[in-house]
Structure formats: C-alpha cells, structure tokens
Amino acid sequence: MASPQAREFPVAPLQPMVWPIAILLTIVLPLAITAAVVFGSQQRPLPGAAMATLLGVLLLTALVLAMLGRRRITLENGMLVVAAAFYTRKAPVASLDLAHARIASLDERTEFRPGLKTNGYGLPGFQAGHFRLRNRAKAFCLLTGQQRVLILPQQDGAFLLLSPEQPQALLDALRAA
Incomplete structure (x- = not known):
C-alpha cells in the first residue's frame, strides 16, 4: 500500500x-x-x-x-521505486545524478539502448529488469518504447532507463525531492 x-x-x-x-x-x-x-x-x-x-x-x-x-513508477519518502515485470528496483533519490539526467530517444542516443540482458524480461517493445547498455554500463530498465526515455544516471555509474507517460514531470519531481 x-x-x-x-x-x-x-x-x-x-x-x-x-x-x-x-x-x-x-x-x-x-x-x-x-x-x-x-x-x-x-x-x-x-x-x-x-x-x-x-x-x-x-x-x-x-x-x-x-x-x-506489472509496471509502476513511484516516488515515496525520498525513494524512487520501479516495479517492472518480475523485478523491483528501489533507488534513493540522493543516489541519482540528476544534473546529468536527460529525456532522449534511444533511436538517437543508441549508446543507451539495452543490449545484453543480464537478468531481465523482454519482448519487442518491452524491456524490464537488468541489462547491459550498448555503452557497456549497467542499467535497470522499464521501457515500453524507444522515444521519450528518462535516462537517470546513478552515482555508482549505473543507469535507470524509464518510460513514464510524462518523463519531464517525473524528472521535475525527482529534482524537487
């Protein structure tokens, strides 16, 4: 709840x-x-x-x-909680590098496309779980498309890639938190 x-x-x-x-x-x-x-x-x-x-x-x-x-993005008590298929990722907002966060198309920023599925669930048009990106960085993904993806770098070098309906609203809320 x-x-x-x-x-x-x-x-x-x-x-x-x-x-x-x-x-x-x-x-x-x-x-x-x-x-x-x-x-x-x-x-x-x-x-x-x-x-x-x-x-x-x-x-x-x-x-x-x-x-x-099972797809949910919640911001609660300074924690970003992402539920994606079998997986749930909790990341403290303080662990995110929001200064370098961006909203981008993965068609243009191909280095951020999920490549190797390390512990994930994927179908064409849906990716959830843990992946290695094409730039070889680790990422937790909840992607329902390639356009308007919120790319959230973490301070440990990993990324969160999310497909919220309104990525700017989520980014603004994270910055406000």
Whole structure:
C-alpha cells in the first residue's frame, strides 16, 4: 500500500505489437511444438499428458501477461521505486545524478539502448529488469518504447532507463525531492 507521501507516475502504454507477440510466444508456439511432438509420435499420447500440457501453456500465458501488466513508477519518502515485470528496483533519490539526467530517444542516443540482458524480461517493445547498455554500463530498465526515455544516471555509474507517460514531470519531481 502506498504511503501518504507516495506519488505515482503512470508508465507509458505498451506498443500495440507487444500483446500479439506475447500471445504468440506463450500460446501458439508451445501448442504448435506440443502438437508436433504428439502427432509426430508413433505412440498414442495419454489424455492426461495432453491436459497437463494445455494447463501448463495456460499458466505460462497467465504469468507472462500478468508480468506485462506489472509496471509502476513511484516516488515515496525520498525513494524512487520501479516495479517492472518480475523485478523491483528501489533507488534513493540522493543516489541519482540528476544534473546529468536527460529525456532522449534511444533511436538517437543508441549508446543507451539495452543490449545484453543480464537478468531481465523482454519482448519487442518491452524491456524490464537488468541489462547491459550498448555503452557497456549497467542499467535497470522499464521501457515500453524507444522515444521519450528518462535516462537517470546513478552515482555508482549505473543507469535507470524509464518510460513514464510524462518523463519531464517525473524528472521535475525527482529534482524537487
């Protein structure tokens, strides 16, 4: 539950292509592989195995879609809290180098694009968790697009890359905190 001093900043909506890709990867692909194994087998599959596979696919789908929905940016008690899919990152505002923070397009500032996923969750159009950027710096990301990304350097050399609906409002609130 949010404290009375907490302020939430809405995350930019997911791009329309994310949902069909998530469904393709979690329902269509596993079912196609299962069907190929079942119908390509010389033995008749057990009905229980088919039901267990179907249940597994449905649970996987529910988990993936639930994680796509877990996106939150909150400023509370001098702490920036970012919930992104399976991950939550808490950073004291004092640990951020706000003088060098910027709002940029990752299409133009390609050095800040997430490259290697070290412990993250990603689909085309959605990236959450821990990544190495193209400039090799560490970053925690909650990205729903490449445009208007709030790039927050931390004093330890790592970055927070966020996609709030209104990045300037979040940056102003961080500076005011």
